[in-house]
Amino acid sequence: MAYFENAKKGDKVYGLVFGRGKISEVFTDSHYALIAKFKNGYEVPYTEEGIPGWGNFKRQTLFYADDVDLGDADFSPIEKVLSVKKIIKHRENGKLEVRLPSGKWENVKRCPDSYIEELLEAEKFHFFRKKP
Numbered sequence: 772m773a774y775f776e777n778a779k780k781g782d783k784v785y786g787l788v789f790g791r792g793k794i795s796e797v798f799t800d801s802h803y804a805l806i807a808k809f810k811n812g813y814e815v816p817y818t819e820e821g822i823p824g825w826g827n828f829k830r831q832t833l834f835y836a837d838d839v840d841l842g843d844a845d846f847s848p849i850e851k852v853l854s855v856k857k858i859i860k861h862r863e864n865g866k867l868e869v870r871l872p873s874g875k876w877e878n879v880k881r882c883p884d885s886y887i888e889e890l891l892e893a894e895k896f897h898f899f900r901k902k903p
Contacts, residue, residue, distance in 0.1 A: 773819030774831065778805050783836040787844070788823065789813050790873035791836065807833060811872055826883050845876045852897050862887075866902040876900065 782794045784807050792809035803816035803824055816824035821831035849870075853861070861867035868876045869887060879887055879899075890898050 773804070774821050775804050775817065775819045775833075785834050785836045785839040786815070786823075786873065787832045787834075787875055788826075788871045788873055788877075789815065809872075813872070827881055846874045847876070849897055849900050851900075853899050853901065855891075855896070857901070858891070858896065858899050861899075861901050868900050868902050870898045870900075878902070 778794055778797055780794055780797055784792050784794060786792060786807060786809060789807075789809040789811060792807045792813075794805050795808040795814065796806040798804055798806075802818065804819040806814055806816050808814045817833050818824075821833040822828055823832055858867060862879055865878070865880065867879045869879050869882055869890070871877050871882070
């Protein structure tokens with residue numbers, strides 16, 4: 772039985788990437804079982820297992836809001852803003868993390884390159900940190 776097998780339009784959900792949201796559409800005969808609309812305006816398709824249709828995710832990132840316990844998630848503030856050279860160096864070494872729109876820190880390898888490039892082009896270096 773899949774996690775979102777009995778999902779209904781309007782159910783409150785929490786995505787580890789985008790934060791709080793609601794199910795806006797439910798599909799029965801499709802690879803993606805639902806579309807979740809988040810508070811920040813993003814709409815993302817998900818499979819019945821809660822795997823998103825973007826990025827390189829192989830595990831569930833969407834949950835019912837009542838099932839979420841964020842006790843071990845890292846939402847800590849940034850301590851030091853990295854320079855462009857440090858960002859490139861840590862990215863090559865696999866030690867670079869990016870702050871997702873939900874506020875959670877995640878390894879840049881798990882995010883789409885377009886998201887990373889947008890942040891770099893906009894000079895939002897405070898969204899990056901060295902992996903602790």
